[in-house]
Amino acid sequence: MATRVTINDVARVAEVSVSTVSKVVNGRYGVAPATIARVHQVINELGYETSLVASSMRNSRTNIIGILVAEFEPFALELLNGISATLRGTKYDLMAYAGNLTPEGHIGWERRSLSRLGGTLIDGAIIVTPTVEIPHSPVPVVAIDPQAGTDMPIIVDVDNSGGAQKATEHLLGLGHQRIGHIRGREDLKSAHLREAGYRQALENAGIPHDEQLIEQGDYQHDAAVEAARRLLDLPQPPSAIFAANDISALAALGVAAERGLAVPEDLSIIGFDDIPAAAQSTPALSTVRQPLHEMGSHAVRLLLSLLDGEEATAPQQLPAVLVPRDTTAPPRAN
Amino acid sequence: MATRVTINDVARVAEVSVSTVSKVVNGRYGVAPATIARVHQVINELGYETSLVASSMRNSRTNIIGILVAEFEPFALELLNGISATLRGTKYDLMAYAGNLTPEGHIGWERRSLSRLGGTLIDGAIIVTPTVEIPHSPVPVVAIDPQAGTDMPIIVDVDNSGGAQKATEHLLGLGHQRIGHIRGREDLKSAHLREAGYRQALENAGIPHDEQLIEQGDYQHDAAVEAARRLLDLPQPPSAIFAANDISALAALGVAAERGLAVPEDLSIIGFDDIPAAAQSTPALSTVRQPLHEMGSHAVRLLLSLLDGEEATAPQQLPAVLVPRDTTAPPRAN
DNA sequence: ATGAAAGCGCTAACAT
DNA sequence: ATGTTAGCGCTTTCAT
Numbered sequence: 077m078a079t080r081v082t083i084n085d086v087a088r089v090a091e092v093s094v095s096t097v098s099k100v101v102n103g104r105y106g107v108a109p110a111t112i113a114r115v116h117q118v119i120n121e122l123g124y125e126t127s128l129v130a131s132s133m134r135n136s137r138t139n140i141i142g143i144l145v146a147e148f149e150p151f152a153l154e155l156l157n158g159i160s161a162t163l164r165g166t167k168y169d170l171m172a173y174a175g176n177l178t179p180e181g182h183i184g185w186e187r188r189s190l191s192r193l194g195g196t197l198i199d200g201a202i203i204v205t206p207t208v209e210i211p212h213s214p215v216p217v218v219a220i221d222p223q224a225g226t227d228m229p230i231i232v233d234v235d236n237s238g239g240a241q242k243a244t245e246h247l248l249g250l251g252h253q254r255i256g257h258i259r260g261r262e263d264l265k266s267a268h269l270r271e272a273g274y275r276q277a278l279e280n281a282g283i284p285h286d287e288q289l290i291e292q293g294d295y296q297h298d299a300a301v302e303a304a305r306r307l308l309d310l311p312q313p314p315s316a317i318f319a320a321n322d323i324s325a326l327a328a329l330g331v332a333a334e335r336g337l338a339v340p341e342d343l344s345i346i347g348f349d350d351i352p353a354a355a356q357s358t359p360a361l362s363t364v365r366q367p368l369h370e371m372g373s374h375a376v377r378l379l380l381s382l383l384d385g386e387e388a389t390a391p392q393q394l395p396a397v398l399v400p401r402d403t404t405a406p407p408r409a410n
Numbered sequence: 411m412a413t414r415v416t417i418n419d420v421a422r423v424a425e426v427s428v429s430t431v432s433k434v435v436n437g438r439y440g441v442a443p444a445t446i447a448r449v450h451q452v453i454n455e456l457g458y459e460t461s462l463v464a465s466s467m468r469n470s471r472t473n474i475i476g477i478l479v480a481e482f483e484p485f486a487l488e489l490l491n492g493i494s495a496t497l498r499g500t501k502y503d504l505m506a507y508a509g510n511l512t513p514e515g516h517i518g519w520e521r522r523s524l525s526r527l528g529g530t531l532i533d534g535a536i537i538v539t540p541t542v543e544i545p546h547s548p549v550p551v552v553a554i555d556p557q558a559g560t561d562m563p564i565i566v567d568v569d570n571s572g573g574a575q576k577a578t579e580h581l582l583g584l585g586h587q588r589i590g591h592i593r594g595r596e597d598l599k600s601a602h603l604r605e606a607g608y609r610q611a612l613e614n615a616g617i618p619h620d621e622q623l624i625e626q627g628d629y630q631h632d633a634a635v636e637a638a639r640r641l642l643d644l645p646q647p648p649s650a651i652f653a654a655n656d657i658s659a660l661a662a663l664g665v666a667a668e669r670g671l672a673v674p675e676d677l678s679i680i681g682f683d684d685i686p687a688a689a690q691s692t693p694a695l696s697t698v699r700q701p702l703h704e705m706g707s708h709a710v711r712l713l714l715s716l717l718d719g720e721e722a723t724a725p726q727q728l729p730a731v732l733v734p735r736d737t738t739a740p741p742r743a744n
Numbered sequence: 745a746t747g748a749a750a751g752c753g754c755t756a757a758c759a760t
Numbered sequence: 761a762t763g764t765t766a767g768c769g770c771t772t773t774c775a776t
Contacts, residue, residue: 078546080529082753093763098755108761123545125525129463130753133768148494148504153487160482160508170482172506174494191459195414196769211457212412416769427747432771442745464769467752530753 081124090118101126132196141168141379142198144189145205146176150352151368152204155220158372159202166380171198184208190217200383202375216382218375221366223264230382231391232375234366236266239396240273243318243346243364246398248281251406252316252344255283256307258293258300258328260320267295270320270348289314293324300324304331308343315343315407322347322354322363329357329403340405350399359402367394415458424452435460466530475502475713476532478523479539480510484686485702486538489554492706493536500714505532518542524551534717536709550716552709555700557598564716565725566709568700570600573730574607577652577680577698580732582615584740586650586678589617590641592627592634592662594654601629604654604682623648627658634658638665642677649741650678656685656697663691663737674739684733693736701728 083101087094092111099107100115107115118124132138143159145152156172163170175189186206194201195214203210205221210228219228247255257274260267271290278285288310291303300319304327307314319325325347329339337343339359347354350365374392382388417435421428426445433441434449441449452458466472477493479486490506497504509523520540528535529548536552537544544551544562553562581589591608594601605624612619622644625637634653638661641648653659659681663673671677673693681688684699708726716722 077548077550080548080753081525083755084753094753095755095764096762099762102755104756106761111761123521123525125522127530127753128526129466129530130768131755132463133467133753133770134755135768147498148490148506150491153491156482157484157487164481170508172482172508174504174506187457188459191415191457192462196461196463214412214414216411414769417771418769428769429747429749429771430745433746436771438772440745445745461769464752465771467754467769468771469752 080127081122083124083126085122086115086118086124089122090115128197137199138197139167139169140171140198141376142193142201143170143172144186144193144201144203145172145174146185146207147174148172154368155204155372155375158369159376160372161369162373162376168199168380186210190214200379202372202379216379218379218382220371220375221266223266229388230378232371232378233266233391233393234371234396235393236269236396237273237276238393239348239364239366240270240318240320241277242273242396242398243348244274244277245281246362246400246404247316247318247344247346248277248283250316250344250404252314253283253407254286254289254312254314254316256289256291256314256317258291258303258307258317258319258324260293260295260324262292262294264295267320274318293320293327295321295323297323297327300327301331304328308332308335308337316404317343317345319345319347322349322351322361325361325363325403326353326357329361340403341408344404344407346404348396354399355401357403362401362404363399365397365399367397370394414461415456416461417458419456420449420452420458423456424449462531471533472531473501473503474505474532475710476527476535477504477506478520478527478535478537479506479508480519480541481508482506488702489538489706489709492703493710494706495703496707496710502533502714520544524548534713536706536713550713552713552716554705554709555600557600563722564712566705566712567600567725567727568705568730569727570603570730571607571610572727573682573698573700574604574652574654575611576607576730576732577682578608578611579615580696580734580738581650581652581678581680582611582617584650584678584738586648586741587617588620588623588646588648588650590623590625590648590651592625592637592641592651592653592658594627594629594658596626596628598629601654608652627654627661629655629657631657631661634661635665638662642666642669642671648677650680650738653679653681656681656683656688656695659695659697659737660687660691663695674737675742678738678741680738682730688733689735691737696735696738697733699731699733701731704728 083094083097087097100112176185186203200216202218206219207223218230221233222228259271291306293300293303317328325345328345332339332343347363350363354361354363417428417431421431434446510519520537534550539555540553541557552564555567556562593605625640627634627637651662659679662679666673666677681697684697688695688697
């Protein structure tokens with residue numbers, strides 16, 4: 077754990093000025109070949125590398141893209157995978173920063189992280205699932221799957237309403253006519269869009285609207301359990317349920333079990349997200365998947381074009397992918 | 411994309427000196443309550459945040475842990491998951507840096523990244539799968555799964571020999587007596603350890619050593635295909651093969667198919683690593699898994715104790731987990 | 745209680 | 761070809 081080798085150490089040992097070392101390191105003109113050789117030799121001997129931090133204070137460009145996440149959970153990690161793959165071969169390095177691990181300050185973490193890194197350390201940022209608007213950023217920013225309003229300029233997310241529509245049409249296609257919906261969190265854009273997709277599918281199928289079939293699940297297990305119970309307690313219970321996320325769908329699966337309902341024979345259930353647990357449940361949960369890899373890839377391409385000085389593009393919606401598994405089947409003939 | 415708000419902006423608007431602002435931000439004593447209030451107000455108005463970069467040049471501590479990876483691939487991402495979870499609730503933020511994405515300089519990326527970030531930006535580092543020794547680091551370092559020698563002081567990795575032994579004993583337990591081995595890359599420590607575990611298991615079972623049953627597969631598909639062919643061409647071919655990694659095992663699976671051998675009836679195959687493709691193959695590959703989540707968690711705990719000034723600990727070996735799937739079964743009765 | 749000044753490691757404009 | 765200097769944003773003595 078030796079102390080850091082700085083440009084000063086190199087200059088001293090090579091018996092030149094620091095600016096000469098800097099010129100050599102950055103390949104600037106106006107240094108004698110002999111000097112270049114000697115400096116390089118000292119650099120190797122000492123194992124010197126320029127400090128990213130110090131040089132980023134002088135240079136505007138660092139060739140580093142920052143990925144700002146609240147936390148490294150599976151959703152963010154899968155995005156990171158696509159981002160990393162897309163960045164390979166470009167001149168950019170990748171720095172992922174989780175600035176929300178400390179107990180304090182959880183809301184608005186993205187604004188904080190962006191201010192702390194932007195303008196100096198990173199040339200541009202991709203923010204994963206931001207919770208608040210970013211009014212003015214020091215660097216170009218692309219948001220992935222923003223939770224709140226749509227005021228962020230550049231956005232990549234899944235086609236929530238289209239995905240919900242696919243899920244509902246899947247049930248419709250199996251022959252279901254009475255389809256319930258467990259709604260997501262009121263304050264999140266995605267919840268509204270998913271509900272809209274559900275309504276759209278029913279409308280397209282010419283099925284009259286029944287407000288009783290929509291219950292609030294808040295994207296959370298407990299609330300979804302209650303919602304599912306109310307749905308199944310209906311005088312005319314639904315033969316299928318589209319839940320706004322997999323957590324809720326899994327909750328509904330539990331309620332079906334507690335009622336002695338066979339899934340999918342007595343009740344079909346489909347979720348949204350395709351979280352890992354979805355594939356593990358018994359029976360395996362039918363759902364709709366966000367193409368995370370491609371979303372990350374898309375975000376990178378958008379950011380790179382922004383960094384090349386191109387104009388802001390319209391929001392990018394990537395299609396959701398239907399993943400039919402074992403919780404959806406035709407309704408029991410009656 | 412407004413320009414960055416600096417401490418100077420705050421000072422100017424609040425009509426105080428920058429040092430006063432700094433004191434307020436860092437909660438130092440000796441500032442009038444009225445001044446504190448005014449400065450805070452301006453900070454909020456302007457949306458100021460201290461620059462990580464600038465402050466890290468003055469402070470020795472940043473409360474940021476750096477994870478240095480060559481690339482964000484599944485192995486590193488899974489580790490990141492464990493690392494992030496373990497760091498939650500501590501005072502540390504997490505910064506993951508992939509410094510190998512640029513085409514040039516791929517070997518020794520870890521030394522480069524460490525020099526560039528260490529000493530200023532990060533308080534300590536966890537390096538994933540380093541390829542070279544780190545002679546002197548500016549900050550405490552823990553290595554996960556180093557590829558080369560064992561000269562790195564603090565290491566976390568899977569128990570390679572133990573895992574190989576488990577795999578071999580699994581085959582032994584099924585009744586196999588003649589077990590081949592496709593060896594990994596000569597220059598990697600893990601390959602030697604896995605071979606050693608294989609030999610140990612056979613020795614423990616009192617099975618005489620047959621050098622013909624070990625072939626070089628280099629951890630690579632093509633070489634492993636050749637190795638598997640040679641094994642199966644033997645006058646007395648093995649009834650089971652332990653491959654040093656899943657790539658090689660999958661290659662062997664292909665060779666079995668090309669020979670018309672049924673797996674696992676005619677030939678049992680087991681790999682090592684549990685890469686995603688392992689679960690996808692037909693039949694699904696039996697293998698041995700590295701507990702990546704726990705390895706990440708362990709590395710964090712080691713690093714934190716190092717940062718608390720504790721002494722270097724001995725290398726940590728985490729047990730590998732046997733994952734029996736469908737490519738291993740008792741040998742055909744003969 | 746406040747501010748002026750030095751310095752962290754580095755780069756670039758400007759001498760020499 | 762080389763060195764001197766200023767300054768990036770910040771924290772920390774050290775005056776005042």
